[in-house]
Amino acid sequence: MLPNTPQQGTLADIASHRLAHSIVTGELAQGQKLNEAELAERYGMGRGPLREALRHLEGMRLVKRIPNAGARVVVLDYQTMSDLYAVREALEGMACRIAAARMTDEEINQLSLLLDSHAMQIEQQGGGVYSQSEGDLDFHFQIVRGSRNKMLMDMLGSEQYQLQRMCRYRTSRNAQRTRPALQQHRQIVEALAQRDGELAEMLMRRHIQGAWRSISETIAREEQT
Amino acid sequence: MLPNTPQQGTLADIASHRLAHSIVTGELAQGQKLNEAELAERYGMGRGPLREALRHLEGMRLVKRIPNAGARVVVLDYQTMSDLYAVREALEGMACRIAAARMTDEEINQLSLLLDSHAMQIEQQGGGVYSQSEGDLDFHFQIVRGSRNKMLMDMLGSEQYQLQRMCRYRTSRNAQRTRPALQQHRQIVEALAQRDGELAEMLMRRHIQGAWRSISETIAREEQT
DNA sequence: TTTGCGTCAATTGTCGACAATCGGAGTCGT
């Protein structure tokens, strides 16, 4: 995992991470009310730190707070997920364009090696869908890091990252897309290697559009049941 | 002002807004340490709500917190501002593309009228630079609203909006750019009217790139002094 | 003089209790 801090510093930070994990994995259902006193006791802390954690999660858009009425887990409806993927397309596209100019040859090479290992995992089918998904996040985040843009890294790393993982848990195993996705990843790396930022951006945007289309269809199919 | 809530609901929200205002206007210098007890007394509240406000501002990237060492106002150095404008270019470009498909004719018309009023203000020179800047933010935010994308509205409205205003206060009155900017705005509205999302996105991205170049040069000139 | 250590004030982190507000159950009137 990328921005993981299992236990550190202040209690508020610990609560924040534990809550984020519980929300992303679905342990806390979407729209569920979050009772301050109950959670505080569960985590063995006072309500003060927990309230700060909730404020932090509110900033990450994982919970929604209503004054005098408590906090609830956000609901990832179709519209919200659609919005999320539009933002990702814009942000990661830009990251890719910049990365094409700023990544070192060494980093691009490492990216290529990462894809090799993904290909291995797919062949063996050993890692399964989950680890492939995590690997996919790795690939995307490496490119974002390559942009050297701290704001992009923050946004895509801490906030969007969680929401996107939430998406994945919701619409799990549509794994038939791993192969074409890998192919697209390869194309992107090639564009990076050729330092063609414009092309790299276009390919990344198409790649994300494709991912959204796939998820979108999966949802539509599920709801037709 | 767009997302203004002078005084409402909880003390933490009030403190958050007052602090944000003080930071954006430069009343609180960049990098300045924020003493919890002092601010709490200044705002006439306990430290609890104030701490929550700081957590919220941390999410908005207006302050940076270090565990056990307090919170400081962020420093808008050259690199950060550059990063910010890259993110804006990506986000507002996307917003513009979507808005071209989703805005009503009525809304586009209103946008055109808004530009007329800006032109008037420039001619009269009455409003001065400040109100023109605020008007510019209005124009941009109207387009973002037109995208109907809540996440974009949130990001550009609450977070980036403040940081960008901070930029403006730092590099104030480089007003010679208002005329070409207005011209570019007109082109964008025209692209929206023709429902050409791709063109609208490209024009918006160029527009923001131009704004950054202008600010960038201003900073370079200042630092050479 | 400089370096290292120990102490101490200041600031942050945390907790428990109190006040304010909201939602719902129950009741009364029509």
Add this chain to the structure above:
DNA sequence: ACGACTCCGATTGTCGACAATTGACGCAAA
């Protein structure tokens, strides 16, 4: 029977005090 009103429990918002950590100042030794 239905609607509105009232009261009460539960939950959130707020405060003040206490504990823990940090950074700095001063002192002593090399």
